[in-house]
Amino acid sequence: MEAFIGGTISLFGDPTSLMLFFFGLIGGMLFGAIPGVNMLTLGAVLLPFTITMNPENAVMLFSVIYCAGVFGGAITAILFNIPGAPENAPTCFDGYPMTQKGQSGKAIGAAVICSAAGGLASVILMMTSTGIIAGWAIRAFGPPEIFALIFFGLAVSASVGAKTLWKGWLSVMIGLLLATVGTDPVGGIRRFNEGSFLGLDYSSYYLSAGIHFIPLILGFFAVSEVLTQAINIATGTRERPKAGLEFPTIAEFWQVRYTMIRSTLIGFFAGVLPGIGATLGAFLSYTQALRWSKNRKNFGKGELEGVVASETANNAATGAAMIPLLALGLPGGALTAMIMGIFQIHGMEPGPLIFINSSELVWITFAAMFWANLMIIVLGWVQTKTVVHILRVPFRWLAPGILVLAIVGAYALRNLFVDVWVMFLAGIAGYFLRSTGYSAAGVVLGLILGAIGESAFATSAQLLDYSILNFLSRPIAATLFILGVLTIVTSVINELRGADQPKALID
Amino acid sequence: MARSTEFDVTTSSGPSPYLRPALEWAVWVGFALLAYSQTGLFDREIPEYRFGATGWPRAVCLLMIAGATGQFLMRCLTIARGVVETDAAEEAPRQKLSGREIAQRTAIFLLPLVYLYAVPYLGFYLMTPLFMLALMLILEVRSPGPLIGVPLTVSVIFLLVFTRLFYVGMPVGNLPGFYDVNNAIIGFARLGM
Structure with a gap:
């Protein structure tokens, strides 16, 4: 506690630190909210300038950008179905339908509070047990456990947004198949890059890099939404969403308390594990909220719990991502790799000794992340009361701006115009998938979980000598795997018994 | 789970009620078979990895066929129970587009x-x-x-x-x-x- 107070005094007692803190907070939020640029863009732009800063301020600045950036992307996800960053993609699943129902204020309010709560819990856990958690997580979670975790996530993702279980499964399968385009994770063999169909040859160098999920997310959510609304305008059936300013009540938060706790834990452990991070944490947390919720039928249609799950988990991952970085010198994602770069620029080496040799740096960072998460509530509350008014602008005027943002977002990713094509084709496909009861969210879940899942599966198979018994002898992997199998079996039995018959018939 | 009463059991006067599920099944299976056939183009062995580059995508294709077949059978079962599927769009009075x-x-x-x-x-x-x-x-x-x-x-x-x-x-x-x-x-x- 003394160290934390010391860190706070150092942070707020120095005008330069204080200025950098607010710069990181506001900059992170803005960059997180604009598709096409993100906190990594800001980080990349600022990285060279860290040479002239002292290491305490430089690391603090990047950690604040990380916290604020992960929250920022929720606003556009909720208002326009455009996730500002990949980790906000699951927020679209329920955030945007809430906006359509006139509950935008409630959705943004939930994102604000849950981002702050997830982030704060994560920072507190980080401050109290960095060493223990880092050691345990790295030892206990190998590729078999990661594969089992993803399998469990996939097992429940069939229920997201689709009209029937089967349509959900088929949507996830499409995502899994799309994830195999590119090169295989073991031998680097090119897959689906070239071939022949009905005598016509096709070949694409671009496809060897795989289909990136950002253009697909922008297409499935932003473009297909613009197409849907445009068709509604053409048919005269469009209803303008009301700009709701209502904040979620304490009773509503109390109802989702278990989801918040579960999502904090999932996000936290996803953040600790290198290579998993906030994006997968948010997706897994969403699928688990769906698995355990009493209102699972409302998921994908504007369920507050969906926003809570996604936003709590992605911010909970931020604090956790600092644990392997500081304690073991292992960066788990791009932004933590930049922080690693800062350490190297200043001739420092993160690892267990950093807590002894540079305790001031560690505690300024911890304090800054704590206060940044707390400040999200204040700035987020202001945003809730202001940005929702954008919804009062006629959609006919907003649509061009949304599409231009999406185009820039897709193109700026790799400076490839093919990504813009992929986005628009995904948008058209998404429109037809949605109108026939399939789930765009399921496709995205399959795509994101599939790529990591195959890699983890291949490593596990080699590691465990292709033996399912070896796999089941690992307690965490076995538990998650069995839970996944049970989820699939029970959902199929329910479907066969006709429990979901009304839903299927409405489809 | 309590059963909803929001839907009506109706009878169809149009084409066979099995037509649309059968068409949907054919589209999915056709797509999966096409993808499966394309995997033959990169069916090369990878040293120390038994499943090769094709193992995972082929498994996904087979699961897709299983899913499409499950969906088809389930819908046939539903129709056989005397309930005809209706789309919301089909139920709405069709307007001639200008x-x-x-x-x-x-x-x-x-x-x-x-x-x-x-x-x-x-x-x-x-x-x-x-x-x-x-x-x-x-x-x-x-x-x-x-x-x-x-x-x-x-x-x-x-x-x-x-x-x-x-x-x-x-x-x-x-x-x-x-x-x-x-x-x-x-x-x-x-x-x-």
Whole structure:
């Protein structure tokens, strides 16, 4: 506690630190909210300038950008179905339908509070047990456990947004198949890059890099939404969403308390594990909220719990991502790799000794992340009361701006115009998938979980000598795997018994 | 789980109720088989990895066939119980679309494709305001104020934020004249830098 107070005094007692803190907070939020640029863009732009800063301020600045950036992307996800960053993609699943129902204020309010709560819990856990958690997580979670975790996530993702279980499964399968385009994770063999169909040859160098999920997310959510609304305008059936300013009540938060706790834990452990991070944490947390919720039928249609799950988990991952970085010198994602770069620029080496040799740096960072998460509530509350008014602008005027943002977002990713094509084709496909009861969210879940899942599966198979018994002898992997199998079996039995018959018939 | 009473058990007077599920099954299975057949093109062994490059995608294709078959059987079972599937769209009274409405719907889908085709030749900076203008016209905006104001405002914000501040370079086209105009717009946006 003394160290934390010391860190706070150092942070707020120095005008330069204080200025950098607010710069990181506001900059992170803005960059997180604009598709096409993100906190990594800001980080990349600022990285060279860290040479002239002292290491305490430089690391603090990047950690604040990380916290604020992960929250920022929720606003556009909720208002326009455009996730500002990949980790906000699951927020679209329920955030945007809430906006359509006139509950935008409630959705943004939930994102604000849950981002702050997830982030704060994560920072507190980080401050109290960095060493223990880092050691345990790295030892206990190998590729078999990661594969089992993803399998469990996939097992429940069939229920997201689709009209029937089967349509959900088929949507996830499409995502899994799309994830195999590119090169295989073991031998680097090119897959689906070239071939022949009905005598016509096709070949694409671009496809060897795989289909990136950002253009697909922008297409499935932003473009297909613009197409849907445009068709509604053409048919005269469009209803303008009301700009709701209502904040979620304490009773509503109390109802989702278990989801918040579960999502904090999932996000936290996803953040600790290198290579998993906030994006997968948010997706897994969403699928688990769906698995355990009493209102699972409302998921994908504007369920507050969906926003809570996604936003709590992605911010909970931020604090956790600092644990392997500081304690073991292992960066788990791009932004933590930049922080690693800062350490190297200043001739420092993160690892267990950093807590002894540079305790001031560690505690300024911890304090800054704590206060940044707390400040999200204040700035987020202001945003809730202001940005929702954008919804009062006629959609006919907003649509061009949304599409231009999406185009820039897709193109700026790799400076490839093919990504813009992929986005628009995904948008058209998404429109037809949605109108026939399939789930765009399921496709995205399959795509994101599939790529990591195959890699983890291949490593596990080699590691465990292709033996399912070896796999089941690992307690965490076995538990998650069995839970996944049970989820699939029970959902199929329910479907066969006709429990979901009304839903299927409405489809 | 309590059963809903929100749906009606109806009888069909149109084509066989099995037709649509069968068609949907055929589309999915056809797609999965096509993808499976394409895996043969990269069916090479990988040292120390038994499943090779094709193991995972082939498993996904087979699962897709299983899912499509499950869906088909389930829907057949539902129909056999005497309940006919109806789409919300099918239940709504069908209105005959006028030529203008068909053209409007087609334009909504075609406009982005035309834009995508044109941008590499004519450049993003020149084509995007025109694309926005065309989109608003398709969306039945007829007032000159928004028709000029919205593309202008979005373009200016884009140039200020992405071109001037973040140096995001969009395609400038490759046709003579258009290339120069696009570069001139970029030059104007970065004036004084």
